[in-house]
Amino acid sequence: DAKTTQPTSMDCAEGRAANLPCNHSTISGNEYVYWYRQIHSQGPQYIIHGLKNNETNEMASLIITEDRKSSTLILPHATLRDTAVYYCIVRAIAGKSTFGDGTTLTVKP
Amino acid sequence: GAVVSQHPSWVICKSGTSVKIECRSLDFQATTMFWYRQFPKQSLMLMATSNEGSKATYEQGVEKDKFLINHASLTLSTLTVTSAHPEDSSFYICSASHTGSGEKLFFGSGTQLSVL
Numbered sequence: 072d073a074k075t076t077q078p079t080s081m082d083c084a085e086g087r088a089a090n091l092p093c094n095h096s097t098i099s100g101n102e103y104v105y106w107y108r109q110i111h112s113q114g115p116q117y118i119i120h121g122l123k124n125n126e127t128n129e130m131a132s133l134i135i136t137e138d139r140k141s142s143t144l145i146l147p148h149a150t151l152r153d154t155a156v157y158y159c160i161v162r163a164i165a166g167k168s169t170f171g172d173g174t175t176l177t178v179k180p
Numbered sequence: 181g182a183v184v185s186q187h188p189s190w191v192i193c194k195s196g197t198s199v200k201i202e203c204r205s206l207d208f209q210a211t212t213m214f215w216y217r218q219f220p221k222q223s224l225m226l227m228a229t230s231n232e233g234s235k236a237t238y239e240q241g242v243e244k245d246k247f248l249i250n251h252a253s254l255t256l257s258t259l260t261v262t263s264a265h266p267e268d269s270s271f272y273i274c275s276a277s278h279t280g281s282g283e284k285l286f287f288g289s290g291t292q293l294s295v296l
Contacts (some may be wrong), residue, residue: 105284112290114184114273114288114289115287120210120284165277166284167229168226168275173264
């Protein structure tokens with residue numbers, strides 16, 4: 072599975088958009104980009120995923136570059152409850168999911 | 181979304197005993213489940229891939245005789261930590277792949293194992 076690189080930590084003001092970047096330069100053509108988040112001592116929660124088109128759901132938006140080597144997760148209006156570790160994963164259908172170190176997002180009042 | 185139930189949430193056991201952790205997909209069938217362990221302030225480390233009706237595939241460095249995985253049905257996978265020692269103390273998390281929703285992974289709530 073391709074590796075991903077994310078910044079270790081980021082801060083965001085409450086109510087502002089949080090933009091979390093992810094590099095996945097060795098992604099294969101059949102691998103999707105998935106985003107999960109983990110709040111302390113809980114199992115990860117699915118946020119969004121995509122192959123090459125930008126995606127949006129009720130939680131977030133996912134922007135994937137045209138060459139698919141990087142992506143950005145956007146939380147449009149961050150709240151204090153969005154404070155968590157965010158993981159970007161690339162995975163093929165029926166493939167295994169290997170987690171990198173993730174980004175610790177801290178939303179501040 | 182789909183629900184994955186993991187039990188127990190926490191367990192304390194004596195060194196040398198075995199502990200079984202269950203992972204159930206409650207409202208979907210999961211051909212494939214994954215088991216992870218996580219140490220404090222670290223990321224999730226994939227231990228093994230569990231396939232229904234066949235042997236699990238273990239990641240390099242994970243002892244298959246110590247971490248026994250059984251996936252006897254499409255809704256249940258179990259992880260048994262055999263002859264547990266203090267160094268096995270960790271947070272164990274399972275996930276199930278939901279084919280009907282774009283192969284999303286849904287995670288259990290995790291099991292905190294403490295071996296005395």
